[in-house]
Each structure stands twice: as C-alpha cells, then as structure tokens.
Amino acid sequence: MRDDIFTKRRNGNLVFLLALLILSVGSIIITEYDVIKGFTSITRAVIWGGSNFYPDAESLRILPEIFPKLQETVLMSIAATTVAAVLALVLSLAGSQTTRINRIFSIVSRGIASLFRNIPIVAWAMVLMISFSQSPLTGYLALFFGSLGFLTRAFMETIDEVGNNSIEALQATGAGYFHIIFQAVLPASMPQMISWLLYMIETNIRDATLVGVLTGTGIGFSFDLYYKRFDYHAASLVVLLIVITVIVIELVSNNVRRVIL
Amino acid sequence: MALLELKNVTKNYNNECCALDNVSFSVDKGEFVSIIGPSGAGKSTLLRCINRMVEASSGEISVDGLISSSLSKKKLRKLRTKIGMIFQHYNLVDRLTVIENVLHGRLGYKSTLAGVLGRYSQEEKSQAYRIIEILGLNEQIYKRCDQLSGGQKQRVGIARALVQNPKIILCDEPIASLDPNASKIIMDHLGNISKEMGITIIVNLHQVEVALKYSDRIIGVNRGKVVFDGAPCDLTTRQIRDIYGSESEDLIIDLGERHAG
Numbered sequence: 001m002r003d004d005i006f007t008k009r010r011n012g013n014l015v016f017l018l019a020l021l022i023l024s025v026g027s028i029i030i031t032e033y034d035v036i037k038g039f040t041s042i043t044r045a046v047i048w049g050g051s052n053f054y055p056d057a058e059s060l061r062i063l064p065e066i067f068p069k070l071q072e073t074v075l076m077s078i079a080a081t082t083v084a085a086v087l088a089l090v091l092s093l094a095g096s097q098t099t100r101i102n103r104i105f106s107i108v109s110r111g112i113a114s115l116f117r118n119i120p121i122v123a124w125a126m127v128l129m130i131s132f133s134q135s136p137l138t139g140y141l142a143l144f145f146g147s148l149g150f151l152t153r154a155f156m157e158t159i160d161e162v163g164n165n166s167i168e169a170l171q172a173t174g175a176g177y178f179h180i181i182f183q184a185v186l187p188a189s190m191p192q193m194i195s196w197l198l199y200m201i202e203t204n205i206r207d208a209t210l211v212g213v214l215t216g217t218g219i220g221f222s223f224d225l226y227y228k229r230f231d232y233h234a235a236s237l238v239v240l241l242i243v244i245t246v247i248v249i250e251l252v253s254n255n256v257r258r259v260i261l
Numbered sequence: 262m263a264l265l266e267l268k269n270v271t272k273n274y275n276n277e278c279c280a281l282d283n284v285s286f287s288v289d290k291g292e293f294v295s296i297i298g299p300s301g302a303g304k305s306t307l308l309r310c311i312n313r314m315v316e317a318s319s320g321e322i323s324v325d326g327l328i329s330s331s332l333s334k335k336k337l338r339k340l341r342t343k344i345g346m347i348f349q350h351y352n353l354v355d356r357l358t359v360i361e362n363v364l365h366g367r368l369g370y371k372s373t374l375a376g377v378l379g380r381y382s383q384e385e386k387s388q389a390y391r392i393i394e395i396l397g398l399n400e401q402i403y404k405r406c407d408q409l410s411g412g413q414k415q416r417v418g419i420a421r422a423l424v425q426n427p428k429i430i431l432c433d434e435p436i437a438s439l440d441p442n443a444s445k446i447i448m449d450h451l452g453n454i455s456k457e458m459g460i461t462i463i464v465n466l467h468q469v470e471v472a473l474k475y476s477d478r479i480i481g482v483n484r485g486k487v488v489f490d491g492a493p494c495d496l497t498t499r500q501i502r503d504i505y506g507s508e509s510e511d512l513i514i515d516l517g518e519r520h521a522g
Binding site for chain 2: 165166168169170171172173174175176178179181182183184187188191
C-alpha cells in the first residue's frame, strides 16, 4: 500500500510535467514564435541598449525639468494609495467574515472589491481619460481604483486571519460592535495592514509611470516624450531615476515594516 | 432565589437533535461548579447559552433574576457585564499589553465613544492594577501579551473577567492547554475567587480529578443531557461510566485516592 502512494505521487508529477510541456510547445507552435531567434535577439538588444540607452553627461541637463515630475508621480501615488486605504478599511470591515454586519453588506463589499481589482489599471486609465482627459486627476483616479480593489481584498484577509477569538471574548464582556473593532480587530491587524499599504505605494509608483505614459502626466509622460524624440540618453536617465526612487521607497518601507511587525 | 437558573434548556444545531436536551439546574452565589463530560457532549454549548453567545432553541435561563432570552440587545450587553468568561485559548489581543487587555473587561460599561478611544477612568485603572497584583502579574503589566507564557496569559484572562465586577465567571476548558504547574495556579486562583470574593464559578473541565478536588458541585453531561448533578463525594465509578459512556474503562481516574487523601 505504501509503495502505491509513492508510485501514485510520481505518476502524478509526470502527468503534470507532460501537460506543462504540451501546453508550452503547443503555444509556441500556434503563435509561430521562433525560440532561437527570440533568444539570440536578446544579445542584440543588450548590445543596442549598451551603446545607446544610457544617460550621458549631456542628458543631465534635463534633471531640473524631470525632478518636479518625479515628485508629482510619487506624491500622487501616495495620495491615491492612502485615500484608497481608508475606504478599503471600511469596505473590508463590512466584508470580512468575522466583522461583517450581515450577509448583504459582505456580498456588496466583496463585489465592489473584485470589480475594481479585476479591471486592469491600464483599462481604468483609458476609460477615465474619456471623462477627465489628460490630467493628473485621471492618473490619480486610475491608481485609486486599482488600489481600492486590491487593498480591500488584502485587508479583508488580514482581518479574517486575526480570527474570532478575541472578538468572542470582547462580546462576552458586553462590549459593543465599535468597541470590538477599535479595541481588538484594528490593534491586531494594523501592522499587517500598514505592510500592505507600503507594498501598494511601491507598486503604485511603478504603475504610475505606465499610467503617466497613457494620461500624459508625471514621470511617465517625460519618458514617453524623450523616447519619442529619440533622445535615448534622456529617456534612460528617466528610467534610472524611477528605479532609484522605487528602491529608496522599498528600503524605507522595509525599515518601517521591521519596526512595526 | 438562585443566582443562575436553567429550565428545560434545549439547543439544536441545524435541526439536528440535540446539543443540549432539556437541561435544568440552578446555581447559587459563590458556588464552584464543574461541568464534566466527553468531548462533544455539549459542555461548551451549555456554557455559551448562559451568556447567550449561543442562542438556546427553547427553555428559559435566568441570571440574577433576569430572563436572558427576552432581553433586548442593549440589555443583553448589560447582563453580559455581570458574567465574566475565560477561554481555553485565552482569547487575548496579543499585540496589546497586559493592562490594555485587562481593561477590555470594562468596555461593557462604556459609551461607544469612550470605549472606541479607550478612555478609562482613574478608578477603573487602579482597580485593574489591584487585580493584576492579586494574580501576580505585576512584572508583566506593560508587556505585550504575545510575550507571556500560557499560564500568564490565562491569568490575564481571569483579570479581564474580574475587572468586570462579575457575579458569575464562566470558564471554558481554562486549563486544557496548560502544563500541570500552570494548571494548578489557575485552578487555585479560581478557587480563591469563589471563596473569597463570593463570585460563582462554572468551569468546563476534561480532568475529572481536578473537578473532584476543587468543586463544590459537579454536573456530568453526556449527549446534551445532565446525567449527574451532585457533590464530588457522591460521584462513584458507576456514575463516571454514565457520564463518559463506554470510554470510561480507558479513563485515568483513581477514585480511591480521593478517599485516602
């Protein structure tokens, strides 16, 4: 019998690998993707990038021009994320299994969360452009909607993870709903929620660049502009600055996490 | 009049018969009552019916002269302030300090705003300090509860119940997760509370010998029915068989020791 389990497991793994192989090869054949050409062109891309796509001394002149743009992008991401977090907190309290008021609230808030989460941020940006044209507001709202969906889901799971125990205890003492939320649920889940919030801010700064390309605002627009002018040195400087910014934000939020968790 | 009275209390989960089947008994002020019985006999359900954490399907429960099933939500909260509860898994908010967890016992007396903001009066704080001192937790008072041992956590649970100024304390398997030393400390505290403060203790227990040692009275439950209700000295091997059914042959109980000691 025991051998049977091992044989079964091995066969299961083999079947899984085979299925993966068929899927992969099938996709390559159907899309007529040339694997060899794909890999060899990577080296060509690297050679091209190395010889053109780097910031030179001359491109540094654009620094005063793009710093305000970078600042705008970072601040917009932070604003969108934090405002979304406040709303997400309310939605998640209404939606979580442990703190929901009743089924209907829970279904509605879960519905809102999954609607916002499942529409890609790029789609949000395009749709919102129709109403708000190319303005920072469009970018702000696109980030806001995306964050709202994600954070609601993340917060809801955080609250569920904290569990029922302390809620039960406080109910037994005669504490009311808001007492329990503020004295037990929030203190227990806040550090994890802040951690999600920091992650969302990092992600949004990256996404803000993409949204900026579409909505013509912030650092994304600068990149788009230089790139389309074939000013690759300036464009690469913009990319480098974005990378540095994201790394700095990541370092800061890792430190914050270490302190609060 | 008895402090707590149950009349024909029945509880069905999902129309299945019967977590509790026609349970009737009454408990006086200051009594120490142990409820024993096999797992799944309905001990936890019985305890939770008393403070309406679980709603009884039929029957009548009166606490301190009030019939609990007829109470409005607000009055139920008020009744619960009179009934402390401690749990097998302590059910503390682990990220908060000992004193904060103890003061949670006062939330039932507070208005929504005062409770949400955690504003406790000087009196309440000094009462909490006094109780913490009685339970020997002076050194841990500002420690976070996730840094405490199991026995210390359970003492915080007891302090939280005591700070409610309860008339009854319900204990749901208070020592099931503790080592023998910590178990003894907890049971000694519970014994003192009933003797010296005149607070009624009702405790669900797995260990028959502990029940024999500490109780004024033992209630044996099997399949939702009360099959024994009397003084520890009246509990015979035959009655233990009634309570635990056929499993009793395997029980590690030495009734002879009781008579010797």
